Amino acid sequence: MPSILVYAELSEGKVATTSLELMTKARELGDVYAVALGAGAKTAASTLGKHGAKVVHVSEDSAFDDYVAEPATDALASLYEKEKPDLILFGFTPDSREVAGRLAARLGAGLISNALDVVAKDGGFVAQVPYFGGAKVASMKANGKPAIVLIRPKSFEASAKGGTAEVKQLDVKVGDGSKRAHIAERVVEASEKVKLEEARIVISGGRGMGGPQNFPLLEELANALGGAVGASRAVVDAGWVPYSMQVGQTGKSVRPGVYIAVGISGAMQHTVGMKTSKIIIAINKDAEAPIMKMADLGVVGDALKIVPALTAAVKAKKNG
Amino acid sequence: MKIVVTVKQVPDPNSNLTLEADNTISREKEVVLDPGDECGVEEGLQLKEAHGGEVILVSMGPERAKDAIRKGLSMGADRGVLISDASLAGADALLTARVLAAAIKQEEPDLVICATESYDGSTGMVPPMLAELLGFPQLTFAKKVEVDGSTVKVHRQTADGYQVVEASTPALITVTAAIAEPRYASLKGIMAARSKEIKQVAASELGVEKGQPAETIEGVVEAEARKAGEVIEDDGSAVEKIVQVLAAAKVL
Numbered sequence: 001m002p003s004i005l006v007y008a009e010l011s012e013g014k015v016a017t018t019s020l021e022l023m024t025k026a027r028e029l030g031d032v033y034a035v036a037l038g039a040g041a042k043t044a045a046s047t048l049g050k051h052g053a054k055v056v057h058v059s060e061d062s063a064f065d066d067y068v069a070e071p072a073t074d075a076l077a078s079l080y081e082k083e084k085p086d087l088i089l090f091g092f093t094p095d096s097r098e099v100a101g102r103l104a105a106r107l108g109a110g111l112i113s114n115a116l117d118v119v120a121k122d123g124g125f126v127a128q129v130p131y132f133g134g135a136k137v138a139s140m141k142a143n144g145k146p147a148i149v150l151i152r153p154k155s156f157e158a159s160a161k162g163g164t165a166e167v168k169q170l171d172v173k174v175g176d177g178s179k180r181a182h183i184a185e186r187v188v189e190a191s192e193k194v195k196l197e198e199a200r201i202v203i204s205g206g207r208g209m210g211g212p213q214n215f216p217l218l219e220e221l222a223n224a225l226g227g228a229v230g231a232s233r234a235v236v237d238a239g240w241v242p243y244s245m246q247v248g249q250t251g252k253s254v255r256p257g258v259y260i261a262v263g264i265s266g267a268m269q270h271t272v273g274m275k276t277s278k279i280i281i282a283i284n285k286d287a288e289a290p291i292m293k294m295a296d297l298g299v300v301g302d303a304l305k306i307v308p309a310l311t312a313a314v315k316a317k318k319n320g
Numbered sequence: 321m322k323i324v325v326t327v328k329q330v331p332d333p334n335s336n337l338t339l340e341a342d343n344t345i346s347r348e349k350e351v352v353l354d355p356g357d358e359c360g361v362e363e364g365l366q367l368k369e370a371h372g373g374e375v376i377l378v379s380m381g382p383e384r385a386k387d388a389i390r391k392g393l394s395m396g397a398d399r400g401v402l403i404s405d406a407s408l409a410g411a412d413a414l415l416t417a418r419v420l421a422a423a424i425k426q427e428e429p430d431l432v433i434c435a436t437e438s439y440d441g442s443t444g445m446v447p448p449m450l451a452e453l454l455g456f457p458q459l460t461f462a463k464k465v466e467v468d469g470s471t472v473k474v475h476r477q478t479a480d481g482y483q484v485v486e487a488s489t490p491a492l493i494t495v496t497a498a499i500a501e502p503r504y505a506s507l508k509g510i511m512a513a514r515s516k517e518i519k520q521v522a523a524s525e526l527g528v529e530k531g532q533p534a535e536t537i538e539g540v541v542e543a544e545a546r547k548a549g550e551v552i553e554d555d556g557s558a559v560e561k562i563v564q565v566l567a568a569a570k571v572l
Contacts, residue, residue: 023533026531068476068485069448069458094478098460101413101448110414110534113443126538137543140535148441167329173335180457182488184473189481202572225571237497243461250442258569260562265547269442279569281562287551294546297565301554311560317563 002030002120005085005146007076008056009096013040015047017197018091022151023051024125026089026159029120033057035170036078038064039074042167048168049154049165051158056165063174068181069095073102078172080107085146086184087125089118092150100150103286108173109144116149125149134249134272152251153197154276193215194228201227202256202274204247205235208263208284208303217307218262224314230254230274232264233265248273262303283307321467321489323374324429325364326420326450327357329381330440331387342412345541353388356435358502361392363465363495364433365503371467374398376427380408380419386518393513394505400516401427405523410536413441417426417449422526424454431472432492436461443495450491459485465496 008170009016015036026032033055036044045056063071076082076099078086086252088103090096092114104111115127116137125147131138142149196202203218203225216227230247231240247254248270259277264270266282266289275294276282282295283303292298332350340346353361364375375397377389379520382404389400403419409417424432437444451458462474463482474487474493505513523530552558565570 068460069451073364073452094461095343097444101445102458104414104445104451104534105417105449105452108414108531110412111349111445112535113413113445121444127535130543131540135543136339136540137555138343138540139538141538142535143532144534148559181459181485183476183483183485185484186478187475187484225566227571239498239501243463243477243496243498250437250444258566258571261474279565280546280549281565283558287553292551293548294550296549297561298549299552299558299562301558306558307564310562313559313563314566314572317567 002086003083003089003307004030004032005055005079005083006034007088007090007096007099008031008034008036008044009091009093010036010038010040010044013043013140015044015195016091016093016113017158018093018153020047020051021153021156022055022089022091024156024159025151027052029087029118033085033163035076037075038062041308045165045224048075049163050160052161052163053165054156057170057188059170059172061174064178066183067179068183069098069102070101070178070180073106073171074174075172079170087147087149090148090150092152095149100148104144104148107146109146109148111148111150112140112142113143113150116155117147118149118151120209130249132267152253154255164179173213174293185263194222194226196228196230196247196252197254199254200257201225201260201263202230202254202277203227203260204230204232204264205262206232206264207234209235210304214304215241217304221307221314224318226309227256232270248290259272261291261295262307264291265289266294321367321371321431322375322427322429323364323367323375323431323433324424324427325357325360325375325377325392325433327377327379327384327388328438329379330354330438331399339540341539350365351384351387352516353391354435354439355384356437356439356497358501358523359497360433360435360495361395361397362500362502366500367431367465367467371539378420378423379403380411380416382409387519390513391505393516394510394511396505398516400500400518401521402518403521403523403526404528407530413443414449416532417434417446418521418528419501419526420446421453422528423521430489431467432456434492434494436494436496447492447494454492454562456490456492457487458492459487459496460494462493462495465493465495465499554567
């Protein structure tokens, strides 16, 4: 049985959903153990146990919370030397990819990033990776030892199967040399009502919204439906809305029950992050936009008129 | 302050991609300076304007990647370094990082600026690898950068806001598109760029051995496509139709 190490990312002391999704996959592939670093690691170990980890290596050293990437890289490199896992899985998230990149460089192993899936094959691992802007999928065989694969969020369903992990204290001393990029302050700007990744309904806006001044129309619709607002890369790059709202290859992956794309043409960069949504509704002036070819319902019309009317209709129906 | 900005020539994001026979993405089509790197160049120039120093563009790519460097030089960067070597074609992230690290070490910069990720690869793995190989701390996803003496401080974007992250130089930072609006090259800048130096370096001169690539492409298939549904012109009834779909999906 190959041994699989899952890097469990902690967010405010809790295991990130993305990491639990990785556990589902890791269980299929071999013997699973995990590493959890920072405040809450011990509690996280019990969650990871329920999701199939046999052993969880933990350290609650505050350096893991206070410094970017380097302390975690030290911990993983030292764990790799001891345990020699065949495969190390990371979520393709901002925090994890920084650690994965440093680790791969330190171990000289290379890695496969942005994968949709990974399977065991011929004693090694093959990952499925969106390719060619997402129009195609490439099968990539990992040549490195260990194989390091970063998997896109929402690629698997997180599911607890019950179980208890053996908790092992990770014996790693984070040296001052790794305490460099210091997180001095955390500032919360957006009071996220509904998390984009977890919303049942996502309403995303693109260039067709005309400008940032029209995004409140989407917020109002999202509030009426209990959903969250996302955006295309084009409007994030244009500075209309923050990066945290970006849906797509270089943003968040979402898989809601209903995805409403407003004024978004449907470039591959965007659709790779939302095409597994259950129902897609597109509102666009251009009947030929690529998004129309993948939407369950495409409405050709003026978004700035349709969205407020839709909000009013939703409210009327809810109150009726 | 000596600032290195890594730059990459990529297929024009507005053009259609094509595949070569060996399943690598064709680089023969229209190519441009990566739009993300334009933001990195802009930030480098702004820091130079505020603190003095030099902005050096470092790139790995074929001979014609000089055009991408020239674009950055016409914006105002001082000089360029291009590592060009046929053996580097199709290099993976780690080899790319090794090559860039070897070239950047020779410059002994105070700051290395990278885009968060490239437009074509979009994996964002080179910057952390580069930071590791240079032995630099990494300050990433910066939407704002401040330098005060030997301290660099960034606002690092997070899901719900930002973190203030600081480190001593030398350091590597990655910048998002929110950092700065890239300036247009002036005619004067374009003329000046023609006489600016672009040093060409062979990979062998850097002592970087091409090892085994991290991955081998075994095959490429079409991604699963969704089927088109119904497309309607809004004649005033579209809202009602959308409400029906929402109700059927049980979200309303």
